[in-house]
Amino acid sequence: MPEIANKFIRNFCIIAHIDHGKSTLADRLLEFTGTVTRREMKEQLLDDMQLERDRGITIKARAVRMMYMYEGNEYEMNLIDTPGHVDFHYEVSRSLACCEGAILVVDAAQGVEAQTLANAFAAMNSNLTIVPIINKIDLVNARIEEVLLEMEQTLAIDSSEVLKVSAKTGVGIEGLCAALIQRIPEPKGDPEAILQAMVFDSHYDDYRGAITYIRVINGRLSRGMKIRFLRTNSTHEILELGQFTPQRTACNVLLAGEVGYIICNIKSLKLVHIGDTVTIAGDNGAPALEGYKPPKRMVYCGLYPSDGQEFTELRDALEKLAMNDPSFEFEPETSDALGFGFRCGFLGLLHMEIVQQRLEQESNIDLIQTAPNVTYEILNKNGETFQIHKPQDVPDSGQIEEFRQPIVRVNLIQPAEFIGNVMKLCQDRRGVLVRQEYLSPQRTMIVYDIPLAEVIYDLHDKLKSATRGYGTMDYEVIGYQPADLVKLDILVNAVRVDALSVICHRYDAERRGRGVCKRLKDEIDRHMFEVAIQAAIGGRIIARESKPAMRKNVTAKCYGGDISRKKKLWAKQKEGKKRMKAIGQVEIPQKAFLAVLDTGEE
């Protein structure tokens, strides 16, 4: 592979709201530049994970090199595919940092949506050159003029700069390639300087170990070179380096400005942090690039095998998953009710769903999941602050000075007619209105600050139903705020069932407590004795349900006769039941743990 001067390199990504056609556009670019032939073209080549295909969303960033002849010169065009969902914000921001430009895709029918804005602002903040396009112009319900207006109104994009494309039919792709070359600046960076490269993604290959995706900012990478990852301070030798074309294609050097991968026989992705800097081994390396952030896990839940025997299988499956997904974390925990299992941390709710689905697909383990909770912060009376990942860790209320919860700023975009519904939805979830604006006469954006705990359960689903599917949202964590939070315990026959405890707002505790007790009553089978199901805050019971005992007709054999004999039999039965209750264990079916997951509305 010949070395290419910076002025013939263009690094860019595609940013879009989900389903606006990012992957389809990437496919068309690959096809148009001859990187893959039509015959090789599987639809949406970049979404190669089975799950991504199933769900139709892009989870991990990918990088592909395309070579393109333009006005007599051959250009190296590196396309970095970014995930579009809020949970993967950080990965998006890292891929942005590896590019000089971004194609901003807006669907001609849907118009500007919440993640269009979030991603576009992120790209602008990273000083990327935006190449705006309206995609799907072939649709009969395309409303190009209005969408142009929305883009101008929200993002100050000049309509004359917007290209009109159909990623499906290929219309406008040639013009887009020309615009990429003309508008996006060449990468800066000095190939002669000390090596400084940014890790923007990684994945695990069973045979080769970690495959690390990097963008060389300064200097050069070559085979056999000794390098150092600054975060972990670990030193490795480069066994192979290359680019994705889109298959892995090895080469000898990668120069400043280029994007590619390195393989160093690293056996765990724990050493490879997204956002980390790679430099030469030894003490003369370059400093770290700015902006590294460790992944922030905001949602936690317990995962237990429903068959206790499968604990080791579950651990192996989780380890395998974590190897390929450094933002997922787990640690063993035990629960009185569920036995041995794991507490798992995720970036967000979608991330949690994805991990669960993968577990189910890739292993045959039947899982029980406990109610998800967010990461809380507690300031205790001694002035110490610590984070809480599970309700069981909440100390006695006497020790708590301040209980804090994460707050997110949510942008919601919807047709103007639904604004009332959406505002009610946010207000019901303790949202505080930040601002409201019109994107065009038909569409509005409202911004609310809402506790993350209220958002993760069901805000997205509820938004969709409140807006007939037209509303979209995006959020970012803005910090922690004190709140009147309590730990709500569930007691079954006076025994606390740890896996059913949740943290919630004090005002909400009663409603939730009642809801859970009711649902549990339906789920628990009748026993020989009455089963009391209670919800409590500390020592105070706030809700109660009881499941009546199975009745055995002990007087069936007494035909008529003396009532005192019946009374005697009943008294004996009562006595027996009392004894049973004291020693009896209530069986809580697994379904009951799932029933309380739905802790939102009754």
Ligand SMILES: Nc1nc2c(ncn2[C@@H]2O[C@H](COP(=O)(O)OP(=O)(O)OP(=O)(O)O)[C@@H](O)[C@H]2O)c(=O)[nH]1
């Ligand atoms: N009619 C029409 N449909 C298109 C066009 N581009 C994409 N689509 C369709 O829009 C849907 C979403 O496209 P994707 O490429 O999967 O969207 P995406 O933005 O990559 O979605 P995520 O990976 O979930 O972020 C698919 O059904 C595509 O076939 C287009 O130009 N015209």
